[in-house]
Amino acid sequence: MGIKQFIGYSLLVLASLVVSAQGSDFEFYKLSLIWPSSACYPLSNCTTPLPTFFTIHGLWPTFANDTAVPAYGPNNRxxxxxxxxxxxxxxxxxxxxxxxxxxxxxxxGVENSVFWRHEWQKHGICSDYYKDPLSYFNDTLNLATSTTFDPFKGDGQTVEVTSDGMGNG
Known part of the structure; x- marks a missing residue:
């Protein structure tokens, strides 16, 4: 199996070294990217044509032990x-x-805004950007599309590949 096939069945999760500027309880942000062909099996469940590049799953405030900060409902601390x-x-x-x-x-059949709403509700409200969703999403876009960042090399950052195709967020 070639590297593209291997990555095609994996979710690439990259831990960014962006540290909380406001001293929140989390330690770092985790940038999660999706390889569309691995997340879309069977293909009939997905929109077509599929992107041929890694798409964004989210930017997740994460504790030092690599667990996502809980944000839903009464767990929003x-x-x-x-x-x-x-x-x-x-x-x-x-x-x-x-x-x-x-x-x-x-x-x-599911609008993009439904996904963005979910990611904000689950992760954005726990970020340093909880009052500024435009900056949260825009900065995530900029990080994910940076030409100086190579997800295959990691550029000294932690790179974790999981085989479940969905990650933890």
Missing amino acids: CNANPVGPDAAVAKLTPIKDRLNERWPNLRA
Whole structure:
């Protein structure tokens, strides 16, 4: 099996070295990327044509022990009064074209905004950006599309490949 096939059946999760600027309880952000052909099996469950590049799954505030910060409902111990998920998605209009390309919902019949809402509700409200969803999504886009960052080399960053095709977020 070649490297493309191996990666095609894996989710590449990259731990960024972006450290919380505001001293929150989490230790680092984890940038999660998806290889579309591995996440879309069977293909009939996904939109077509599939992107031929890694797409964004999310940017996840993560504790030092590599577990995601919990954010749902009563478990949201992160930040008081974060921007709500519907309001967060409404603020994304200036970058919507880039989000549609790089951060798509690969599941057929489900709008991209549903995925963005989920990622904000699960991870964004626990980030340093809890009052600024536009910056959270835009900075994630910039990190994921950086030309100086090579996900196959890791550039000194932690690279973890998991075989479940979905990761933990």
